[in-house]
Amino acid sequence: MLQPIQQAPEDVVIRQGDISSSIFFCLKGRLTVQIVNHFNDDVEILPEINQYKIFGEIAYVLRTPRTATITCLDYVSLMQLSSAEGYQFEKV
Secondary structure (H helix, E strand, O other): EEEEEEEEOOOOEEEEOOOOOOEEEEEEEEEEEEEEEOOOEEHHHHHHHEOOEEOOHHHHHOOOOOOOEEOOOOOEEEEEEEOOOOOOOOOO
């Protein structure tokens, strides 16, 4: 199902290691992307996600745990495509 989502600053949209059930489309706002290396607790900050970007697709398509934590920097408007429509992708 495709549904609109509104998030506030500091809301976590995706948490690294969680099971994937959706892909997100950013319609408005900015989000930060962080990856934690669990061997030494180093945190890598990746480029921000902003308007018209898609995220969450890696874990969703590959059916693996989430690879990063994505947190809102602003008030954010997203569209969420949940697994009811997804998982029509075939792992090759």
